[in-house]
Amino acid sequence: MLAPTPDVLLTPERIWTGDGKTHSGWAVLIAQERIRAVGPRQSIDESEGVERIDLPGMTLLPGLIDLHSHLLLHAYNEATWDDQVMRESVEYRTLRAARHLDATLQAGFTTLRDLGTEGAFYPDVALKRAIAEGVVSGPRLYVATRAIVASHSYGPAARNFRPDMALPQGGQEVTGIDAIVKAVREQDSHGADWIKVYADYRTGPNGALRPTFSQEELNVLVQTAHDAGRPVSAHAMHDEAMRRAVLAGANTIEHGYGGSEETFGLMAERNVAFLPTLTAAEAIAEYFHGHTRGGPPTLAMQEAARAFQLARQLDVVIGCGSDVGIFAHGTNARELEWMVKLGMTPLEALRCATSVAAGILGKNSDLGQIRAGFFADLAAFEGDPTVDIAALWNARWVMKDARICRH
Numbered sequence: 001m002l003a004p005t006p007d008v009l010l011t012p013e014r015i016w017t018g019d020g021k022t023h024s025g026w027a028v029l030i031a032q033e034r035i036r037a038v039g040p041r042q043s044i045d046e047s048e049g050v051e052r053i054d055l056p057g058m059t060l061l062p063g064l065i066d067l068h069s070h071l072l073l074h075a076y077n078e079a080t081w082d083d084q085v086m087r088e089s090v091e092y093r094t095l096r097a098a099r100h101l102d103a104t105l106q107a108g109f110t111t112l113r114d115l116g117t118e119g120a121f122y123p124d125v126a127l128k129r130a131i132a133e134g135v136v137s138g139p140r141l142y143v144a145t146r147a148i149v150a151s152h153s154y155g156p157a158a159r160n161f162r163p164d165m166a167l168p169q170g171g172q173e174v175t176g177i178d179a180i181v182k183a184v185r186e187q188d189s190h191g192a193d194w195i196k197v198y199a200d201y202r203t204g205p206n207g208a209l210r211p212t213f214s215q216e217e218l219n220v221l222v223q224t225a226h227d228a229g230r231p232v233s234a235h236a237m238h239d240e241a242m243r244r245a246v247l248a249g250a251n252t253i254e255h256g257y258g259g260s261e262e263t264f265g266l267m268a269e270r271n272v273a274f275l276p277t278l279t280a281a282e283a284i285a286e287y288f289h290g291h292t293r294g295g296p297p298t299l300a301m302q303e304a305a306r307a308f309q310l311a312r313q314l315d316v317v318i319g320c321g322s323d324v325g326i327f328a329h330g331t332n333a334r335e336l337e338w339m340v341k342l343g344m345t346p347l348e349a350l351r352c353a354t355s356v357a358a359g360i361l362g363k364n365s366d367l368g369q370i371r372a373g374f375f376a377d378l379a380a381f382e383g384d385p386t387v388d389i390a391a392l393w394n395a396r397w398v399m400k401d402a403r404i405c406r407h
């Protein structure tokens with residue numbers, strides 16, 4: 001097991017606790033593996049033997065949270081999704097994932113919700129255990145294991161191969177109610193914290209987006225997951241698929257690029273959170289549609305931007321969920337930059353990756369704020385990301401679970 005860490009007093013240039021404004025001259029005391037106190041330096045009682053860490057010029061934030069990652073994938077300009085699923089062994093992908101974990105943590109992201117291993121079965125559960133035991137370093141993980149897809153709807157797509165070829169699949173295929181119930185329970189038993197379902201995919205004529213599950217099927221999936229105490233994340237870009245997932249009781253909607261005003265309104269009403277994956281749209285445009293970063297957005301990027309702005313207008317709960325894995329691990333901050341580019345203030349965007357994200361995880365009394373009693377997950381950045389979001393590229397010091405991971 002991990003050795004206990006000594007008590008630490010942190011004195012950064014300024015602190016943003018995950019709520020309200022930033023404070024200068026504040027300090028944070030970490031004791032017995034948790035945040036013990038935060039406030040003006042002179043208000044904190046400092047006992048004997050406390051190690052002091054000065055962080056001059058730095059802003060201390062709660063450790064950042066990305067609610068949509070794929071640790072078992074790497075950037076699609078290195079290998080296409082099909083190639084990763086078909087040509088890379090689970091062992092190889094797991095070893096790569098260990099490096100992805102470290103890159104993420106070094107960038108100041110101390111929690112990930114990893115939404116599916118994309119054909120690699122259950123190594124996310126093993127990685128989570130190895131991190132918790134200190135075998136490898138990485139963020140706190142909430143994992144979804146295999147993800148559930150309608151049979152013959154996901155990838156690699158049969159239409160792209162000779163018809164007699166047996167293809168591995170990127171998710172657990174199910175047909176019918178019984179198989180759905182069984183898959184949810186199977187994934188739960190293997191250690192899924194969340195159930196991820198693909199509520200739509202490119203199954204229509206010419207690869208058009210279509211809902212993949214009926215309302216009844218989604219209802220059963222969500223009911224089974226909720227009975228087992230697991231929230232549900234639904235991949236949905238098609239408006240009808242989004243609507244069905246929301247009506248079924250899904251807890252979060254991923255992507256949502258085609259969402260209508262009515263559907264986002266329903267999400268706001270039912271407190272269903274939205275993860276806009278803006279960077280995914282940009283990365284796909286870059287890799288496959290000749291987009292250059294900073295150049296005019298493609299149609300798909302415009303759709304993603306429209307959905308984000310509409311959701312914001314309608315007061316939908318928005319979390320930071322980037323779909324990292326499509327693009328390089330450790331560059332999760334791109335998502336926050338996009339949120340700011342599309343109208344949020346840096347503070348609003350930071351809330352999406354801290355206190356709001358913790359709420360979506362159902363962990364808002366442990367995570368996402370620098371507050372007495374909370375987990376000691378912290379990241380310090382040179383400059384001030386609450387004023388200039390680009391300062392998120394300057395992670396200099398990171399602590400997770402009271403252990404210093406970068407200094």
Ligand SMILES: [Zn+2]
Nearest residue numbers: 068070115323
């Ligand atoms: Zn994804």
